[in-house]
Amino acid sequence: MKLLAIDDNHDNLLTLGAxxxxxxxxxxxxxSQSAQDGIRRARMEGPDAILLDIQxxxxxxxxATRRLKSIPSTQHIPVILVTAHRSDSACRVKGLECGADAFLSKPIDEAELVAQIKAMVRIKRSEDALRRERDSLEALVARRTGELLLANRELKENLERLAQSEARYSRAVRGTSDGLWDWDxxxxxxxYSPRWKELLGFADDELFNEADTFFSRLHPDEVARVQDALDAHFSGRSSFDLELRLRTREEVYLKVRCRGQAEWNTEGEAVRLSGAITDITERQQMEEQLRQSQKMEAVGQLAGGVAHDFNNVLTVIAGYANILKMDLPDDSxxxxxxxQIAVASERAAQLTRGLLAFSRKQAMAPQQTDVGEIVRRVEQFLVRVIGEDIQLKTELLPERLPVFVDLGQIEQVLINLAANARDAMPRGGTFTIATGLQEAGAGGAQAVIIVSDTGKGMDEETRNRIFEPFFTTKEVGKGTGLGMAIVYGIIQQHKGSIRVSSTPGYGTTFTIELPLLTVETSLGQDQVAPFEPPSGTETILVAEDDPSVRNLVxxxxxxxxxxxxxADDxxxxxxxxxxxxNGIGLVLMDIIxxxxxxxxxxxxxxxxxPDAKVLFTSGYTADFIQSRGMQEGVELIMKxxxxxxxxxxxREVLER
Known part of the structure; x- marks a missing residue:
């Protein structure tokens, strides 16, 4: 055993050692001969007991006892206080309060010394063993607690993942457009998932989860085909993927795609079949939309090609007509x-612009014009659109309604609405276009075009979908489903709005609202005084591959x-x-x-x-020109x- 004796009297230490x-x-x-040094030696040596003189x-x-008991590394070492006062109870009480474990009185009795030391060492070793056992148990408990906490956390995470997985599966089952099924x-x-039953028009509790629910609703012509496909799939010869007809609640047959995948046991026997049914009505509609879109693309390509050649022809016709008109005296x-030739060529030009707007290949070219003038310009054309058995009425405000719009596109809106009205009045009726003015709040105003018919009208579902692309109520082959979508898109491009009101059997009314220009801006720019065509003496280099247009220019x-x-090219x-x-003032040339x-x-x-001036001309469509590298800001005049x-x-380009 190891003992530490602390006493300032060297002789006492020698006696104790002996x-x-x-x-x-x-x-x-x-x-050790001082308390400070004794405490230091106790921390360094870790003795089994300390004999400490009081004085x-x-x-x-x-x-010294108080400090030893406050230090973690020495607080468990027994301290035996050595006093010269054997019967001083106050001294002993104070020692116990400081943490002393035992007392020895001077002169030291040998038997008592040995007994006290042995008892203190035995007690210390027992306590050390208990502490080690306690620490070991605490460490074990802490380790096991940590393991249990980790296992509990892993269990919670697994439960959360399972709950999330089940929730995702539940949402997928509820939200998928497919009807899921499983057959043990x-x-x-x-x-059968709720969606499976919903596709056939039933609530979840209205159909039993049994095989007969499926097989009894199969179209009779499909039963044998389904059975053959199941036998082939169970034997591993082919997949189970069929287009079937299932009878709905309304006793009509819904066309669905039915897919399934079997599970086999170790003996190769099919034990389970799971799959889904998909309503392929939407897919068939999408396929039809694709075909219609392809038709529209073909129309667009045709329009582009026709527009180029036709615009060249119209340039020649209109050009020579206007030259003759300028040369003829007023009384000719x-x-x-x-x-009449000039008017006819202008109508033909409008027809070309309408065709390009219909195929969405006409770039916007907004200008200031009057809403009433737009209606008057298109009025004669609308008569041909709606037919002789439908009366066209116009109710136009006498005052001007100046707007900033693409004339051709707004004309196309009226043409499309007229075509829809014609189809809604197969036995004739009245088609009315009216103009109006309304306040738009904050001191603003809007020009209004009201287009109405006395046709068969629309129900609420049709009204809600009337502007959707590819939506049509017409028979297959009698409508693209794009007319009203184009109308909506054009009005939106012009920062306007369009509303529809209709009641079955009482006709339909479309209300178009367009931002109104201020009177000052409109009157200042819309009315252009007649002018004499400007002349000049500069040299102009003209490049045009069409001989007729080249000669006219x-x-x-x-x-x-x-x-x-x-130049020809x-x-x-x-x-x-x-x-x-050095002598050329301007290059006037075709783009293509x-x-x-x-x-x-x-x-x-x-x-x-580098300072050469150019004025481009073209009769091609906007998208065709842009694909050739045409940049914004370049001077261009369209044929x-x-x-x-x-x-x-x-003259404008030359004088810049």
Whole structure:
């Protein structure tokens, strides 16, 4: 055993060492002559017991005991206080209060010394063993508690994952458009999800979960085919995937796709079959929509090709008609004939714009105009759309309703609404277009176009879906389902709105609202005074691959004083510009030409002379032009173009 003796008297330490050698030879004695050093030695050596003198300078035995008992590494070491006062009870009480474990009185009795030391060491070792056992148990409990907490956490996480998985499955079952089913081939138990029953028009509790629910609702012609497919699937020869007809609550047959997958046991016997049914009505509708979309794309491609050639022809017709009109005296008998040619060419141009708007290949070209003027322009065309057995009525406000719109697109809106009204009045009726004005709040105002018919009207479901793409109430082959969607899209592009009101048997009314321009802006820009076509003396390089258009442009320009150099294609215009670059004031060329298009030709011209001016012309559709690299901000005039408009634009570009 190891003992620590703390006493400021060296002789007392020597006496104690001599006694221990005689009466307790197995003890090893460590000595210290001050309380501070004794505490340090106790922390370093960890003795089995400490003999501590009470009377010492600096720090007495009581304070040293208190400090030893407050230090974790020494608080369990027995402290035996050594006192010279054998019967001083106050001293003993104070020692016990400080944490002393036993007392020895001087002079030290050898038997009492040995007994006290042995008792304290025995008690300490027992306590140490108990503490080790307690620490071991605490560590074991802590470890087991940690393991249980970890297992509990893992269990909770597993339960949460299971709950989430079940919730996801439940949501998937409830939310999927498919009807799920499961068939235990051993027990014969069947399960149908609520959606399975809903597809057939039943609530969840209205159909039994049994095999007969499926087989009794199969179309009689499908029963044998289903049985053959099941036998083939159970034998592993093919998948189970069929298009079937199932009888609904309304006693009509719903066409569904029925898919299933079997499970086999170790003997290769099918024990379970699970799958789903899908209503393929929507898929068939999508396929029909795709076919209609492809038709529309074909119409668009055809419109683009027709527009280019037709616009060139119209440019020539309208151009020469206007030249004749300008040359004829006011009292000429031919003036009215020429006027009719010009009016007819303008109508043909409107027809081309309508075709392009219908195929969505006409870029927006907004201008300031009057709503009443739009109706008057399209009125004669609408008569042909609705037919002679339907009366067309217009009720237009006398005052102007100036708006900023694409004239062709708004005309197309009225044409589409007229076509719908015609179909709603197969036995004739009245088609009315009225204009109006209404306040829009915050001091604003809106121009209103009200289009109504006396046809068969619409129910609520049709009204709610009337503007959906591909939605149509017409028979297959008699409607694209795009007309009203195009109407809605055009009005939205113009920052307007459109509403529909209808009652079955009492006709339909569409109300279109368009932002109204201020009177000052409208009157200042909408009324253009007649002007004499501007003339000039500059040299203009004209590039046009159509000979008729090229000859017309040359005639118009030379007639008004310009010098003209002609080129047949894009490559030739580059070569001609290189020869006459310093004398050319403007390049007037088509965008789409053989050998080199106008965009590429102008890029090369700019390399020769960076400040060269150009005015492009084109009769192609907007998307076709943009695909050739046409950039915003480039001067462009679309065919067909009137000579006066051409001269005006040429003058504008030259003077910039």
């Amino acid at each position: 006694l221990l050698k005689i009466f307790l030879p197995e003890a090893s004695l460590i000595t 010492m300078p600096g720090m007495d035995g009581f304070e 081939l051993k027990s014969g138990d069947f399960y 008998q031919h003036l009215e004939l020429v006027e 040359e005639m118009v320009l030379t007639k008004h004083g310009y010098q003209v150099i002609l 894009g490559q030739e215009v580059v070569e001609r510009f290189a020869l006459h670059q 030409m053989p050998r080199k298009n106008g965009i590429d030709a102008f890029d090369e011209i700019r390399k020769v002379r 067909p173009v009137q000579p006066s408009e051409l001269l005006r634009r040429v």
